[in-house]
Amino acid sequence: MSFRRKFSLARRIMPLVFTALLVPGLANAFDPFVVQDIRVEGVQRVDPGTIFTYLPVKVGEQFTQEQAAEAIQRLYATGFFSDVTIDTQNDVLVVQVKERPTIASVTFNGMRAFDTEVLNSALAGVGFGPGRVFDKALLEQAEFQLKQQYLSEGKYGVEITPIITPLPRNRVGISFDIFEGDVATISRINFVGNKVFSSSDLRDEMELTTSGLMTWYTGTDKYSREKLEGDLETIRSFYLDRGYLEFSMEPPQVTISPDRESIYITITINEGEPYKVRSVKLAGDLLGLDAQMQEMVQVKEGETFSAANANATVEAITDYLGGLGYAFANVNPNPVLDRENKEADLTFYVDPGRRVYVRRIQIGGNTRTRDVVVRREMLQEEAAWYDANSIKESRDRIDRLGYFNELNVETAPVPGSPDQVDINVDVKEKPTGLINLGVGYGSTEKVILSFGISQDNIFGSGNSLSLDVNTSKINRTLVVAHTDPYWTKDGISKTTSLYYRRTRPYDTRYRNQGDYRVTAYGGGLNFGVPISKYDRVFAGFTYEHNKLELYDPPQAYTDFVNEYGESTNALIFNVGWSKDTRDSAIAPRRGSFTRLAADFSTGDLRYYMLKAQQQYYLPLGRNFTLALNASADWGHTYGDKTFPIIKNLYAGGLGSVRGYEGASLGPRDPRTGNYLGGSRRFVGNVQLYLPFPGASRDRTLRWFIFADAGQVSTTGSSPCYTGIGGNVQDPCGWRYSAGVGFSWESPMGPLEISWGKALNSKPGDDLQAFQFQIGTGF
Structure with a gap:
């Protein structure tokens, strides 16, 4: 045999040798043959047809050693099998597999910081979960993903131990034993290189803070990479806003203590000079x-x-x-x-680019709300020039409806038309029906129970329907109201209401409760007309029936019955105007609110009531807000009768002049000492809101200092009664107070606490320094 012939033989044999060494799944080396049949063995859950799709040969085709290696590689790559063997038996291709186990369940032991659904969702993102094929490499990825979830919450001491439990039918149960550890909090934030601005000034610009009195609530002492990046941009803007155009900042250094409970942040900056x-x-x-x-x-x-x-x-x-x-x-x-x-x-x-006009406005995502409810809020019109201001205002108008969790308004170019765009309004609806039961407590009205059912978008029409019931020691109220915000195409709203109200005396210290009771019921129709972005005028009328039941009553109520009778009927017309530019209805920082209104009553009760209110909110720096409020109410009769006492106004306590008992300002009944209120009321408040320590960015949690002034008196010939034997000195005079308070829009409901000091109390005044009110739902 010549050398050339020997080399040619070796060139044909060596690939087979290497294949046998590199692919242990080949049971035996074999010569190429034509496959007469294919048999699959060892499958339990995987369909045999799935395996056939990965084989590079079919029945009737020639099968080689190289194809066998390729088949093994393909089957391993599916991740379904832990072992694959290919054998041949009398021209029959035999594929033997050992399936990987599947994950039957995933459980978490010792977990308190997350809901199970949150962690399962995170694991699903890496392909790990019940019903998936179990793989140890994937288990390591799942463990890493769980740790990332805890690190994002500041729990750097977390320890996670996976436990694998074999189950019948080639399944496994995965259990993660979790030791969460304590939250790692920010202990120090250092600035290096700052000369012009102090470190405390720069820290005030940051959302992240060191641990403080209220950080248990705000969570601002928990480290977050995203929040730190946002704070760095805030600091950069702080310098650029002051002319430091060459300001630069190095990547922050974040270190953690050996016990993994404290985090230290160091930020190195180069201020430069202002331009x-x-x-x-x-x-x-x-x-x-x-x-x-x-x-x-x-x-x-x-x-x-x-x-x-x-x-x-x-x-x-x-x-x-x-x-x-x-x-x-x-x-x-x-x-x-x-x-x-x-x-x-x-x-x-x-x-400027090219000028465009709007081809079409498209509403999407609304499954219950009718298109017209959204479309009528759009100021931008189709087939008109694009107007960014109208689109922005339209978005705000749709958002103010309160029907949607998410709202996205986008401008999309029309393909092939360089001068046309479409406006796409995509919404995600939220439940607009509400049933609530509530309980609250006020220092004046004591226990307050409430029930309400409302639907703000009934049948997707944009109309609202509500039923509210409230009861307390003093008042019981039942109100049913229906509002159509677009009674006309021009945006005139119509509200129809029916109500029932029963009132007892505010003050019972001189006698047993139940000296008298006033019951009123009626119905009203009111209209609102928007005249600008912030202004609205309103007008309407209400029919009201009042009935008095007297049980050893105050003298003033006896006089009323003698003059008007036990039952009265009145038709009350109202008209007014309001303007609201506040940036928030819950915790405003800037803007104003103005309201002027007048009521005119005919029938048995002939009187008129003029009302005015003005509020201003002025931001002082970044975290302070000065709030100013003034209101005036003035009522008078026309004719020869006195002003009806059942329409009197009250002041004192939360919402008016703190430091005095609720509703205690003004005349007192000469026989029983009851608070009678008056037909004229003036109230003024100055309040400075300050950030709560450790919660400077939470606008719903604030404390404040205040000064109040108020007066309740009578008009016309009505006397200013001074109580039993004249025991109250100057009850119709001005009263002043000052103090501190705390307000919180808590998850349980609004909470307000105040401590007020009466500055010019008179003999006989009823004082109440500590006052609070809280409401909750269940």
């Missing part, structure tokens, strides 16, 4: 609107550069162009630095 603005220019395609855009520039020459003013200029010009139909306008500020003189030349480059 002044030497010149401000507009460039680009200004569309001949140079003068109009120039008025929107908020950066002034000679002033210190402010990134906030530059961004406000960009937003103003962009919104202005958007209002003209330029949906994709782009404005870029470009400062050129003169480092020697510390000055900057700022140029705003304007690219």
Whole structure:
């Protein structure tokens, strides 16, 4: 045999040798053959047809050693099998497999920080969960994912031990024993390199804080990478807003103590020096609107550069162009630095793009709410020029409906039409029906029970229907109301209401409860007309029937019955105007609220009542808010009768003049000493809201200092009674108080606590320094 022939034989044999060594799944080496049949052995759950799809050969085709190796590789790659063997028996291909076990269940022992669904969802993201094929590599990924969940909550001492329990039918149960450990809290935040601004000033800009009195509630002392990145951007903006254009910051150093309970953050910064603005220019395609855009520039020459003013200029010009139909306008500020003189030349480059109009407005995601309910809030019209201002206001109007959890308004270009866009309004509906039972306690009305059922979007029409029941020591109220916010296409609202109210004396210290009872029931129809974005006028009428039941009553109520009778009927007309620019109805920081109203009654009760209220909210710095409130109510009769006592006004306690007993200001009955109220009331409040220590960013948790003033008196010829034997001195005079308080929109309901000091109390005044009110639902 020649050398060439020997080499050729070796070249044919060596691949088979290597294949046999590298692929142990081949039971025996074999020569190529034509497959007469294929048999699969060892499968339990996997369908044999699945295995056939991974084989590189079919019956009737030739099968080689290389194809056998490829088949083994393919079957292993599926992850279904822990062992694969290929054998041949009389031209029959035999595939023997050993299936991996499947996961029957996943449980967590010792877990308190998360719900089981949260962790199962996290594990599903890495392909681990019940019904999945068990794989040890995947188990390691699952363990890592669980640790990441705990690290995100600041639990750096967490220990996770997986336990694998074999089960019948080739299954396993996975149990994770979890030792959560304590939350690692931020013990120190250090700044290095800051010279102009103190570390405490910079820490005040951050959301993350060190542990404090209220961080158990706010959680701001728990480290989070995302929150830290947000804080770093806030600090960067803080410097850029003050002209430090060369400000830079190194990546923060985050270290943890050996016991994994304390975290230390070090932030190294280079402040640089502040720059002044030497010149401000507009460039680009200004569309001949140079003068109009120039008025929107908020950066002034000679002033210190402010990134906030530059961004406000960009937003103003962009919104202005958007209002003209330029949906994709782009404005870029470009400062050129003169480092020697510390000055900057700022140029705003304007690219308006193409003017477009709206082809179609599309509503999506609403399964119950009718399209018209959303569409009627849209100020942007189809087939009209694009108007960014109208679209923004439309979004706010839809959001104020309160029917949706999520709201997204997007502008989408129309393919093939460079001058057209579609407006897509996608919503996610939330339940708008509510049934609630409640219990509360007030220092004046004592235990307050309530029940309510309401539907704010009944049948998807945008109308609301409600039933409310409240009962306390003093008042019992039942109200049924229906509101149609679009009674007309112009947005005029209509509210129809029926009510029942029963009132007992506010003060019972001089006699047993039940000296008299006033029962009123009636119905009303009111209309509201929006006249601007913030203004609304309203008008309506109410029919009311009143009945008095007297049991050893106060003298004033006996006089009323003698003058008007035990039963009265009245038709009350009302008209008014309100304006609301507050940034929040729950915890406002800026804006104002104005309301003027008048009631005019005819029938048995002939009187009129004028009402006015003004509120201002002024932000003082970042975390302080000064609130001012003034209200005046003035009632009078027309005719020869006195003002009906059942329409009197009250003051004192929470909501008016704190430090005095609730409803105690004003005249007292000369026989029983009851609080009678009056036909004229003035109340003024000054309140400074301060951040709660450790919760400066939580607007629902605040403490405050206050000063109150108020007066309740009579009008016309009605006397100002001074109580039993004149024991109350000057009951109709002004009363003043001051104090401190605490307010919290807690998960249990609104809570307000105040401690007030009466500053000019008179003999006979009823004082109450500590006052509170809380409500809850169950």
